[in-house]
Amino acid sequence: MSTATRRVSGAGVSRPLHLRLIEREAPMGYILLLPTLLVLGTFLAWPFLFGLWLSVTSAELSDPGHFIGFGNYNFEFKIDHPFWTSFWNTFLYTGVTTVFKFTLGLSMALLLNQIFPLQRFVRAALLLPWIIPTVLSTLAWKWMFDPTFSVVNWVAVHLHLVAAPGPNWFGGTSTAMAALMIVNTWRGMPFYGIAFLAGLQTIPLDLYEAARVDGANRWQQFLHITLPLLRPVLLVVLLLSTILTFADFQVPFVLTNGAPYNSTHVLATWAYQWGVPGGAIGLGASVSLVLFPVLSIIIAGVLVLLRRPE
Amino acid sequence: MRLPLAEFGDSLFGEEKMADLEDKPYDPEREAWTRRRFLKAAGLVAAGAAAVPILEACGGGGGGGGGALTTGKAPVPRQGASIRLLQWVHFVPAADTEFIRQCTEFGTKYGVTVAVERITADQLIAKTAADVESNSGPDIIQMQYGWPHLYDAACVDVSNEVGILKSKLGAVASVNDAFCKVNGVYKAIPYTIVPNAFTYRTDLLSQAGVTSWPKTWTEFAAAAAKMKAANLQPFAQTDGHAYGDSLTMWNPVLWSHGATEVKADGKTVTINSKETRAAIAWAQNAVKGGFVVHPEWLDPDNNQAYHANRISATLNGASIYIREKVEFHHYDSVSDNGVVPAGPKGLYTMNLIFNHAVMKWSPEKETAKALIMYLMDKTNYLKYTDIAGGYNAGPFAAFDNDPVWTKDPKMKAFHDVVATGKWPGWPATPSKQTAQSQQQYIVADMFAKAIANGDTESAVKEAESRLQAIFSRPG
Amino acid sequence: MDRLAGRWIRIYIPILLFILITLFPFYWMTVTSFKSASELFDFNQSPLFVAAPTLEWYKILFFQTNFWHWTVNTTIVAVVSTSISLFCSVLAGYALGRLRFRGADAIGWGIFITYLVPPTLLFLPLAFVIRDLHLFNNLWALILTYPTFLIPFCTWLLIGYFKGIPRELEESALVDGASRWQAMMRIAIPLALPGILSAGMFAFTLSWNEFLYSLIFMNDSLSKTIPVGVTTEFIKGDEFYWGVLMAAALLGSIPVALLYSFFVDYFVAGMTAGAVKG
Structure with a gap:
């Protein structure tokens, strides 16, 4: 195709009909979406629908089962006690870690936004917890919280922060939950930090200059410039992280797997417990789907908040 | 190569039965050859040259009841076949090496490609579940505990092979039998037992005045108290969501006090009983006296604590003792092993049980069966248990006098706990429900909770309602 | 001088704290990977340092x-x-x-x-x-x-x-x-x-x-x-x-x-x- 014809065709005069058609916005849009829809359709939508179907059947491993309506949900809600523990644990786990990840992440971003020596090195170093494979870092934490050889306790005892031998992390219901939360926060915080840092860097510096001229102190600047302008990033990161934390499986599974006595199960591990070792995949599917409507509502809420100012 | 032998019936070979050649390595090719010769020569084969298949044919009918298929024919590997076998990573690395060596040996002998895939025990569950759900995967999967009952429909009938093995090796250990046999049909071939006994420090115990390993739980609690009084390292045990050590401790405690989770009918929940309360009371008192129970410990924790000189006795597989003996050499000379103590209602033990199932999706079922038969051959198997150093016990009567138990006299306890072994959910036959109860750690959790907060009633009620939830679900 | 002190309090010290918390597990992993099996379970000496470093684990990792x-x-x-x-x-x-x-x-x-x-x-x-x-x-x-x-x-x-x-x-x-x-x-x-x-x-x-x-x-x-x-x-x-x-x-x-x-x-x-x- 020569330059001349391209010019003409660009104006849409003599180009063949099919070319003009696919260059209209709608057909082009659909074509561009095709690969994505294909991948997501095959490897996500279909298995998801299959999962939905499983949740209303009596399916067991190696037995397709039959339709039982809301039988599984009924069983979970009314008969299976650890379900409710797992349900509330999931909210507690997500809620507490999100607050910590948010606060620490924001502080980290504000710090990283300053100028200091070795800046790039520090940024990369602080991202490390998020980079290392979760299973492996969680195993490392398991070793750090080890009932007999906890280095965390060793350090705390030697710094005289706690009395020897220190907390039995996985032995008590609340300390075990705390351990899960610490690991999740440690791992998730860097992502918050980096994303918030990205947001901070888009805020024009002259806004702060102007505020300073008007006599605003640092706190006022933070409250009236930083926070409002950062709002979209904050919400989006919150949203993503909430979803991922609600579904978190690896950390609770590797660290406690529900112990002591089913007090630290979250929905993901409880669903796994029924579906995989228990072989009741219908039941497992129903447990993992319980959060779906809840999450949808939360997300709809956040998205509404996100769009309002525009 | 395969010839129908079954039609000849048992009586024809009656006399050959006398020839006890069970030690001959398993060799299907030679067997096939001898069968042909045998048929040709119509009984002129010298006794002793080929008694193995004959024996197999005789014993074959004995395996299983129900619709079990028992032809008495040994499975014959197909040249050019390839087989994948999935099992756990053995604690003794050399045992895995030997296992793989035998698989490879089988492969070279019969022109079969054998791939052994090994994975951590906990993860084997997820893997097997996915394979069963997608109806594809390795030809042979190691079934742990009651899995053949969970994955019943995905495992092929191996009654014939178990029958042959029984005729060569004698009766199947009762727990392997219960786990392998689903509705009268063998769905897995008994493979191994990982016996669980107490490993203890003789030096520390004698310092505290405990001169012999306790025979009963009462003595055990008293000994634990003596350790505390002498301010020595405690007796300690796992009670977390541990794949092995929690189950092998707390189920026997329950049973030996006369309590059970369910009745033999596999439906009626019986945990809410005075026997259960007695068992819990024993545990609570023992803990008050000085026995340390860790609701957070998992399988590795008691090993680590023992190696680090933090505890003086714990119930475990032989791994602690073996690793001391082979690797650390710190406390091996002052360590010994003792049988699980008895309760007022008798002596009960629980061990880890593994069996091999041939999966229904396998395109090479016969070769897969032949491979297992090869591994279960007495000579081969004894090589394996020898290298495993007593971590494994054979699941047939013939392995009862495995030299590994006498080679190191301290291993005797691991031999002795095998015969008294039961399975989780006993006396009900293993089922989906008993497997679920086991995997949700209901018994261990009940003890952990009652020990932690002293509230026996609520712990028992909780266990009862959990069990009722499980047993109310359709099988 | 005051300004510098202020920067230390506001920026450097908090950053160091963050680095300490994020990187400590990595330090611990490094230390662990150089300890022999028996030293891993020996808390009588400081576990934060390696007494007798060994490359055993790395050898296993690379060659076995x-x-x-x-x-x-x-x-x-x-x-x-x-x-x-x-x-x-x-x-x-x-x-x-x-x-x-x-x-x-x-x-x-x-x-x-x-x-x-x-x-x-x-x-x-x-x-x-x-x-x-x-x-x-x-x-x-x-x-x-x-x-x-x-x-x-x-x-x-x-x-x-x-x-x-x-x-x-x-x-x-x-x-x-x-x-x-x-x-x-x-x-x-x-x-x-x-x-x-x-x-x-x-x-x-x-x-x-x-x-x-x-x-x-x-x-x-x-x-x-x-x-x-x-x-x-x-x-x-x-x-x-x-x-x-x-x-x-x-x-x-x-x-x-x-x-x-x-x-x-x-x-x-x-x-x-x-x-x-x-």
Whole structure:
């Protein structure tokens, strides 16, 4: 195709009909979406629908089962006690870690936004917890919280922060939950930090200059410039992280797997417990789907908040 | 190569039965050859040259009841076949090496490609579940505990092979039998037992005045108290969501006090009983006296604590003792092993049980069966248990006098706990429900909770309602 | 002098604290990986230092396991699935961020909603799909399934990025006679490169770390990825081989860590537009 014809065709005069058609916005849009829809359709939508179907059947491993309506949900809600523990644990786990990840992440971003020596090195170093494979870092934490050889306790005892031998992390219901939360926060915080840092860097510096001229102190600047302008990033990161934390499986599974006595199960591990070792995949599917409507509502809420100012 | 032998019936070979050649390595090719010769020569084969298949044919009918298929024919590997076998990573690395060596040996002998895939025990569950759900995967999967009952429909009938093995090796250990046999049909071939006994420090115990390993739980609690009084390292045990050590401790405690989770009918929940309360009371008192129970410990924790000189006795597989003996050499000379103590209602033990199932999706079922038969051959198997150093016990009567138990006299306890072994959910036959109860750690959790907060009633009620939830679900 | 003290209190000390908390586990992993088996369980001396360093665990890792294979596998899977995800997301991001057509909003939502699907629900049905495609034990099983959790984030990031590029730039190109495809390829996509790089790093990290699918779909030792290989082979029976586990965890994170140490600023810059406009 020569330059001349391209010019003409660009104006849409003599180009063949099919070319003009696919260059209209709608057909082009659909074509561009095709690969994505294909991948997501095959490897996500279909298995998801299959999962939905499983949740209303009596399916067991190696037995397709039959339709039982809301039988599984009924069983979970009314008969299976650890379900409710797992349900509330999931909210507690997500809620507490999100607050910590948010606060620490924001502080980290504000710090990283300053100028200091070795800046790039520090940024990369602080991202490390998020980079290392979760299973492996969680195993490392398991070793750090080890009932007999906890280095965390060793350090705390030697710094005289706690009395020897220190907390039995996985032995008590609340300390075990705390351990899960610490690991999740440690791992998730860097992502918050980096994303918030990205947001901070888009805020024009002259806004702060102007505020300073008007006599605003640092706190006022933070409250009236930083926070409002950062709002979209904050919400989006919150949203993503909430979803991922609600579904978190690896950390609770590797660290406690529900112990002591089913007090630290979250929905993901409880669903796994029924579906995989228990072989009741219908039941497992129903447990993992319980959060779906809840999450949808939360997300709809956040998205509404996100769009309002525009 | 395969010839129908079954039609000849048992009586024809009656006399050959006398020839006890069970030690001959398993060799299907030679067997096939001898069968042909045998048929040709119509009984002129010298006794002793080929008694193995004959024996197999005789014993074959004995395996299983129900619709079990028992032809008495040994499975014959197909040249050019390839087989994948999935099992756990053995604690003794050399045992895995030997296992793989035998698989490879089988492969070279019969022109079969054998791939052994090994994975951590906990993860084997997820893997097997996915394979069963997608109806594809390795030809042979190691079934742990009651899995053949969970994955019943995905495992092929191996009654014939178990029958042959029984005729060569004698009766199947009762727990392997219960786990392998689903509705009268063998769905897995008994493979191994990982016996669980107490490993203890003789030096520390004698310092505290405990001169012999306790025979009963009462003595055990008293000994634990003596350790505390002498301010020595405690007796300690796992009670977390541990794949092995929690189950092998707390189920026997329950049973030996006369309590059970369910009745033999596999439906009626019986945990809410005075026997259960007695068992819990024993545990609570023992803990008050000085026995340390860790609701957070998992399988590795008691090993680590023992190696680090933090505890003086714990119930475990032989791994602690073996690793001391082979690797650390710190406390091996002052360590010994003792049988699980008895309760007022008798002596009960629980061990880890593994069996091999041939999966229904396998395109090479016969070769897969032949491979297992090869591994279960007495000579081969004894090589394996020898290298495993007593971590494994054979699941047939013939392995009862495995030299590994006498080679190191301290291993005797691991031999002795095998015969008294039961399975989780006993006396009900293993089922989906008993497997679920086991995997949700209901018994261990009940003890952990009652020990932690002293509230026996609520712990028992909780266990009862959990069990009722499980047993109310359709099988 | 006062100013400097203020900077220490406000900036340096908090940063040091952050570094301490984030990096301590890595320090502990390093220390663990050089300790002999008996020293690991010896807390009579300070566990924070190694008394008699040993390279035993690294030797085991390099010479007695398939660690190199796992690294190669993980790299292949991460690179290819990231490329596929980027290809899909760039196109989808452009379509949803730039073009106006019926259903665009609904599809955008749909892609986002897929994030809500719990992976624990998916893996058993997915095993079905993988079986039907005969991909068990094949790296393609991972290459094709990882995009399911990579595409949603990348697309979402890039929608924002494309929205942030002034329409006029493309429109003037159209007036100059370029076709829409040309405008997309020559103007919008190059301008979105920082966002694409950022999305790529994100995707690469997630695929490098993925565990569950890799555990389920890969069987023999030669085809495992690092997280799965390490955890399936160094927990033997009831003994954790902490030394090898930690050595492998450290070595397994080095490639990604290197990537970030070079590109962290781009990563941050790339997140910006997407995150803000999302």
